[in-house]
Amino acid sequence: MRFLFVSMLLVFGFSSIKTELVDSFSKCSDFFLNEQPPVIPGILENSISRDNNRYKLICQKYQNAYRFATLYDTQTKIPVFSAYRYTGSYKGRPHIPWMIEPQLETYDAAMREPCVNQAFPGDYWAQKPMTQDKLTRGHFFPNCHAADNITAISTFTLTNTAPQYESFNKGSWNKTEITVRSTMNSHCRNKSDHISAFVLTGAVPSNKNLLNKRVNIPSSMWTVFCCYNSKTSTWESQAHWADNKNEKKYGKYNQTKICGGITEVYGENIWFSITVSWC
Numbered sequence: 400m401r402f403l404f405v406s407m408l409l410v411f412g413f414s415s416i417k418t419e420l421v422d423s424f425s426k427c428s429d430f431f432l433n434e435q436p437p438v439i440p441g442i443l444e445n446s447i448s449r450d451n452n453r454y455k456l457i458c459q460k461y462q463n464a465y466r467f468a469t470l471y472d473t474q475t476k477i478p479v480f481s482a483y484r485y486t487g488s489y490k491g492r493p494h495i496p497w498m499i500e501p502q503l504e505t506y507d508a509a510m511r512e513p514c515v516n517q518a519f520p521g522d523y524w525a526q527k528p529m530t531q532d533k534l535t536r537g538h539f540f541p542n543c544h545a546a547d548n549i550t551a552i553s554t555f556t557l558t559n560t561a562p563q564y565e566s567f568n569k570g571s572w573n574k575t576e577i578t579v580r581s582t583m584n585s586h587c588r589n590k591s592d593h594i595s596a597f598v599l600t601g602a603v604p605s606n607k608n609l610l611n612k613r614v615n616i617p618s619s620m621w622t623v624f625c626c627y628n629s630k631t632s633t634w635e636s637q638a639h640w641a642d643n644k645n646e647k648k649y650g651k652y653n654q655t656k657i658c659g660g661i662t663e664v665y666g667e668n669i670w671f672s673i674t675v676s677w678c
Contacts, residue, residue, distance in 0.1 A: 419458045420502045423447050427458035427465045430482040432597040432625050436468075442479070443470060454479065455503060461553035467540045469558055472604075473503060473516040475615035477561035480601030481539035485583050485624065486546045487594045493548065496520075497536060498556040518557045522611040532645040534610050537563030537620070539600040541576045561602050561617050562610045566646040572620055575639050579622060586635055587626030596626035602643075617643050 419426070424446040428434035436446050448454045448470075457469040459481075467483035503516045526533050539559050545551035563572065579598075587596040602617035610616055621640035628635050 419460050420500075421456045421458050422451075424456055424458070424468055427468045429465070430468045430484055430597070436470075436482065437480075437599065439479070457500065457558060459553060459556065459559065462549055466550050466553040467559075469539070471500075471503070471517070471558050475604045476516070476518045476613065477602055477604065477615050477617060478539050478558065480599050481559050482597070482599050483540045483544070485544050485580075485587070485594065485596040485598050487584070488544055488580060489547050489551065491548065491551070492542055493552045493555060495552055495555055497560075500556065500558045503558070518560070518562075518610075518614045520557075522614050523562075525611040532564050532566050532647055534562040534616065535565045535568045536560040537568045537572065537643075539602070540598075541600075543576055544580055544598070561620075561643075562614055563617075563620070563643050564645050567641070567643050570646045571641045572643075575622065575641060579624060579637070579639060582637065583624060583626065586628050586630075587624070588629040589627055590629055592629060596624045598622065598624045619643055 421427070424431065424436045425434075428436070428446070431437075436443060438444055441449050442454055443449065448456055453472060453474050455471045455473060457471055458465050459467045459469055467481055469481045470479040471477075472479050497520055499514060499517060499519055504514065523534065523536065536557065537560055538554055539561070540554045542551040542554045545554060583596045583598075584594060587594055589595040600620070600622040603619040603621070604615045605618040608616040608618070619640055619642050621638065623636065623638040625634065625636040627633075
């Protein structure tokens, strides 16, 4: 039945990535600071999903190597977060079809849509052609933070994206990704003087804002990194977040603070409190 389902994906023109759904992030713990994922009460505790019917642990594997990790919400059809290690970046952007995760779907004989538990390219094709500020696939682990071409290719899976307004994706959030990359290049050096940082990027789901009546359009995006600075012999961290909105119409809003300051703006919102405890 798996062969039948994969065949269906090929007929519909979808590419798939050979990732792994796992019971515990211990299989790809290298992408987390101290090999410990953040604790999200009721969702992720002790590296294990507390609701495995909804929240899936994905060790994103490409060409026989783990590239990053994702906690995926099959109800909102966007990640809670993706975690990765930053070790420098390469120049260029892969031009490949977006991939999906076959393991997120069930394999039965019933006729069904090809992607029930995740977003797929058709969700984005469904937009009206003359949409003023269309929604685009926004990376959590951005390809511009990948150390090499193979790792960059692995980021082009829809389980590593959420719908972002194009002006936001190309505007303030792109600026945030570049700013974070520049800061990590200059401040994050391990004792061997190699670039090294642990990064966690996630989204705050909206209440009812949906793409194609099924994929959650997050209200905000956030990213946090932690690293050791061998020049100052100290650990450093920063948190960045921005509202996902039509910046042509509403303008920009983004913030940068040292970890611990996020709750000053978002109170006890669980999606942001995890970044405080993580670093």
